[in-house]
Amino acid sequence: MTQPDHLIKEIQHGNEKAFSSIYEMYSGAIHGVIFTILKDQSLTEEVLQDVFVKVWNNSQSYTLGKGRFYTWLLNIARNTAIDRLRSKDYKNARKNLSTENFVDIISGHDNLSGKMDAIGIKKFVEALKPICIQIIDLLYFKGFTQAETAKELNSPLGTIKTRARNCMNELRNLVLEK
Amino acid sequence: MTKEEIIASGLLELYVTDSLSRQDIQLVEEAIAKYPDLISEIEEIERSLMVLSEEVGGKVSDEIWDKIQGQTNNIRHIDKAPPKRSMGALTGWAAAILCFLGLFWMIKNNSDLKEQLRYSNTQNKVLQEKVDIQGIQLTEASELLEMVRSQDFEAINLPGNEAVSPSSYATVYYNAKENLAYIDAKGLPVPPNGKVYQVWSLKMEPLTPSSVGLLTNFEDTESRFFKVENIPTPEAFGITLEPKGGSESPSLDQLYALGTIAP
Numbered sequence: 001m002t003q004p005d006h007l008i009k010e011i012q013h014g015n016e017k018a019f020s021s022i023y024e025m026y027s028g029a030i031h032g033v034i035f036t037i038l039k040d041q042s043l044t045e046e047v048l049q050d051v052f053v054k055v056w057n058n059s060q061s062y063t064l065g066k067g068r069f070y071t072w073l074l075n076i077a078r079n080t081a082i083d084r085l086r087s088k089d090y091k092n093a094r095k096n097l098s099t100e101n102f103v104d105i106i107s108g109h110d111n112l113s114g115k116m117d118a119i120g121i122k123k124f125v126e127a128l129k130p131i132c133i134q135i136i137d138l139l140y141f142k143g144f145t146q147a148e149t150a151k152e153l154n155s156p157l158g159t160i161k162t163r164a165r166n167c168m169n170e171l172r173n174l175v176l177e178k
Numbered sequence: 179m180t181k182e183e184i185i186a187s188g189l190l191e192l193y194v195t196d197s198l199s200r201q202d203i204q205l206v207e208e209a210i211a212k213y214p215d216l217i218s219e220i221e222e223i224e225r226s227l228m229v230l231s232e233e234v235g236g237k238v239s240d241e242i243w244d245k246i247q248g249q250t251n252n253i254r255h256i257d258k259a260p261p262k263r264s265m266g267a268l269t270g271w272a273a274a275i276l277c278f279l280g281l282f283w284m285i286k287n288n289s290d291l292k293e294q295l296r297y298s299n300t301q302n303k304v305l306q307e308k309v310d311i312q313g314i315q316l317t318e319a320s321e322l323l324e325m326v327r328s329q330d331f332e333a334i335n336l337p338g339n340e341a342v343s344p345s346s347y348a349t350v351y352y353n354a355k356e357n358l359a360y361i362d363a364k365g366l367p368v369p370p371n372g373k374v375y376q377v378w379s380l381k382m383e384p385l386t387p388s389s390v391g392l393l394t395n396f397e398d399t400e401s402r403f404f405k406v407e408n409i410p411t412p413e414a415f416g417i418t419l420e421p422k423g424g425s426e427s428p429s430l431d432q433l434y435a436l437g438t439i440a441p
Contacts, residue, residue, distance in 0.1 A: 001225045019250070023243060029228035032235030048238070049245050056250045067203070070224050071196045102234045121233045139195040140227055146197045160197075161188030168191045168223060175226040 078143035132167030336437035379412035
């Protein structure tokens with residue numbers, strides 16, 4: 001989506017209305033990323049809260065024109081969630097660790113956001129090739145680098161990029177059709 | 179790389195997920211600067227990933243925003259703002275201390291300079307006095323030189339008296355026109371305490387001495403040059419050692435030097 005640079009600037013000047021708009025735009029996606037890592041609703045909500053408080057307090061550390069704002073946000077969310085994953089809280093809350101990925105989560109949903117054709121997405125992700133599921137899971141939801149993903153999947157560095165391109169392109173076509 | 183090659187490479191997807199190396203990020207950012215169209219490609223990738231995770235997360239509880247607002251208000255007013263202010267205050271204090279130190283340093287420098295100036299002034303005075311003295315001495319010396327060279331003056335040698343002081347001598351520079359003379363007494367020993375040299379103008383036939391003057395402050399007159407005036411027409415000059423204050427007539431047994439004027 002088009003990055004709302006003017007709102008980001010306003011946040012950096014302490015505008016709470018702009019912050020509310022940014023939350024409106026990005027909280028859903030960030031919520032999903034955190035949930036994929038933690039797989040616990042109440043912990044996810046706590047972390048989502050933490051993430052946006054960090055965004056408000058550290059908005060100055062994002063530089064317009066240097067990388068995507070969403071990428072910056074995504075990093076804060078993944079790091080905060082992973083920190084929580086390692087904490088005692090998490091270990092107490094999650095006695096049975098599951099190995100679910102985003103596909104399992106979407107398949108298990110019945111209360112979808114309603115922003116998109118939920119059935120379409122569900123069908124799409126269920127039809128994804130296992131390698132695409134892994135690629136998107138590692139790169140997008142887990143925040144692996146290209147090199148880490150190549151190591152994890154035991155494949156050459158260059159193929160990670162082309163696979164990411166192919167796997168995400170299908171998703172893109174689906175989303176943009178709607 | 180062309181725009182199409184960049185799009186097909188998968189670099190943009192990894193750019194959005196922040197999975198690229200620093201080098202590749204730079205490559206993408208340079209490509210964006212070159213082909214601004216790439217932004218819309220990136221935006222589409224971003225949007226599709228956002229939609230995907232929105233579906234994963236489901237509906238976000240409305241309570242979360244309220245809680246965030248509660249925290250940001252607190253953090254902004256209690257935690258965030260004060261450090262900023264204290265940072266400013268700290269800078270202020272640091273500036274004040276620097277200012278104070280600077281001022282102190284300048285005052286110290288100033289007093290050092292004043293001290294130096296005082297010293298230089300004293301030094302100058304001393305030097306000025308020396309110059310003045312030397313000026314006077316130079317004037318004296320040139321006057322003497324002038325006098326010695328002048329045709330108006332006649333130099334009369336007064337050899338030492340064999341009986342009293344054979345090694346003594348004196349010279350009289352006599353100006354008959356102005357009726358004055360200078361006595362160069364360099365060749366006379368310093369008179370003992372309570373004694374003074376007295377200069378006499380003499381007429382030979384018969385021997386008539388007339389006192390011309392006393393060489394007072396002999397010891398303090400470094401040049402040993404003395405001026406005498408109102409000299410009765412002399413045929414010779416003599417110098418005797420007399421009790422302090424001088425004598426009416428010369429003590430011939432204390433005649434130190436004697437010389438006649440060539441006729």
